[in-house]
Amino acid sequence: MTGTHPVTQEEVMAWLDGELPAPRAAEIAAHVAACADCGALADELQSVSRRVAGWTVEPPPSELQAGAHGAIGSIAVTPHRRSRHRPALLAAAVAATFAVAILGPLALRPMHRDGQANAISVGLPAATPVPDLVYHDSLRALGYVSAAKGSQSSLAPPPADQRMIARTVTMSLTTERFDDIRTALERATAAEDGSVVSLSSGGEPRRRTLRATVRVPAARLEAALAAFRALGVLKHESLATDDVTDRYRDLTIRISNARVEEQRLVELLKTRTGTVKDVLDVEREIARVRGEAERMTAEAEATRNRATFSLVTLEIAETYRAELMPAPGDLPVLTRLRNAFIDGLGAAELSVVGVALAVAQFGPTLVAWSLLLALPIWWTARRLRAFVERS
Amino acid sequence: MTDDELMLAFRDGRTDAFEELFARYRQPVWAFFRRRVDDPERARELAQDTFTAIVEAAPRYQPRAAFRSYLFGIAFNVLAAARRKASLRVVEPGADLAEPPAPASDPSDVIWVRQALAALDADDREILMLREYEALAYDDIAALLGLPLNTVRSRLFRARLALRDALIGHETGARR
DSSP: OOOTTSSOHHHHHEEETTTSOOHHHHHHHHHHHOHHHHHHHHHHHHHHHHHHHTOOOOOHHHHHHTTTHHHHHHHSTTTTTHHHHHHHHHHHHHHHHHHHHHHHGGSSSSSOOOTTTTTSOOOOOOGGOOOOOOOOGGGHHHHHHHHHTTTOOOOOOOOOOOOEEEEEEEEEEEEOOOHHHHHHHHHHHHTTOOEEEEEEEEEESSEEEEEEEEEGGGGGGHHHHHHTTTTTTEEEEEEEEEHHHHHHHHHHHHHHHHHHHHHHHHHHHHHOOOOOOHHHHHHHHHHHHHHHHHHHHHHHHHHHHHHHEEEEEEEEHHHHHHSSOOOOOGOEEEEHHHHHHHHHHHHHHHHHHHHHHHHHHHHHHHHHHHHHHHHHHHHHHHHHHHHHHHE | OOHHHHHHHOOOOHHHHHHHHHHHHHHHHHHHTTTSOHHHHHHOOOOHHHHHHHHHHHGGGSSSOOOHHHHHHHHHHHHHHHHSSSOOBBBOSSSSSSSSSSSSSSHHHHHHHHHHHTTTOOHHHHHHHHHHHOOHHHHHHHHHHHHHHHHHHHHHHHHHHHHHHHHHHHHHHHHO
16 A cells, blocks of 8 residues: 555554644545455544453442542542652652751751652552652541442432532631641641542741641531631631522532433343344443433532532641741841840841851861872972072 | 642641542442452452552652553552462453352453453563553653663553453454
8 A cells, every 4th residue: 555555554543543744634534435455444544443342341340439538538538549659759759858867958958849850750559659748648538438339329419499518718827836737727627527629838947837628517617617726827718609599509400311322222222123233232321321321420419519518728837937027127026036046046147057067068078189199299398498408 | 639739738637628539439440459459358458558658658748640540550550569479369251250259240241352462472461451440641651660662562562452452362262
């Protein structure tokens, strides 16, 4: 075909797969339409693809159907996960230790995680841990897992007079007791039958920030917010609502229709006599409808969970950092003096450590070169002195 | 919202965005492992591991490629790691015909597809499955498998021709 055809067979395949640029695709489309051989090849390739697509698999098991919460929750609830990551974490810790030791004075600079590195690189879980900043064990929270298990109940449309409102609250606070804040937050969340979805902390010493996303039952949102406000000084709070009633109702109706259609197709398959192609077409349609119903079911469950549980995003900053945010003139003199003194102590500490690190890093090199050059220098000085004396 | 937008929203703390992503890709990821792993429970674990890896990598996610490719890239690596473990019994498609994992399909057709796939070279089979079932683009498959783009295209073509020949043989035999 390639000897006389302006296109190769592989190009015909690539054209069918939509892998060619538009101009070339147009050329091949015109050729295939006019060439019996290439048209037959295209038909055969499409037939192969259709036949291969006939291998469908059963719907996911209920554990995987539990929704995103189950997926997130399993990070912590599956016991072997942590031990699986441990060697990687250990290797990372060792590497970090060596890096700090070798980089020496560079260690003085505030350490920020290079979160963007390898961001898109496809890797195993072992290559992607964020052990020190993201506390996945907080995801063990009971509410998340139990919510996922409970999501298998039937999806009935909500009563006409009942609205489903998804609420999202954002809060920012400051606290002087930052060391205890994580425990206090988890305790307050658990007291309201909520769960911590994500938790991360970072920042420089005495300027730390904790960010958390918490999920609480909608009915206990106000009580949870009151508990969170008590964690520190409230700086900002906002509430966003989303009425998902219509979306949820629409999904439940579409799911019901899809199930009816699926049942109708199954009945059709039982009674219809036709060619193998017809049977395959019906089976494919059943698989499509079933898959669509499953997708909508998951979406409906997620939508219902959004209304059943409210999300609270918290940012809790250490008071020291928050006090430095306003203009200096807004702070009391004593506070500014205290902050300056603390800064001074920090700078002194950094300078001492920096000198020590510099000596540790360059000292052996200086000693080695001194030993190497001592004899030539001594000999040269002696000859020079003798020359001067003779002159 | 697009997949990338959802992933970025999840990176920024919106768990409902991940719920949507999960809803979109639960079935495809499950199917990815179910077609390649004999044990359904193990397939479920690997699918769960894949979503777990997505969650863990979310803080560092950057939309430099299609999310679909990113997702199946992780799934592929999860599977590769699992295959390295001696305890895992991985399906060579067609190797375990006693329990075909597709009750929704015509069993005889499924058996034929699995037999035909099993007869392919392992690399060719993986390329074909990534294209046919995961609908990955040629360049995504090339990047995933570390192969030149032309190699992917030629191997995919070779695999499809082999399946075509098997299909002709299968239908000829069925008519006799």
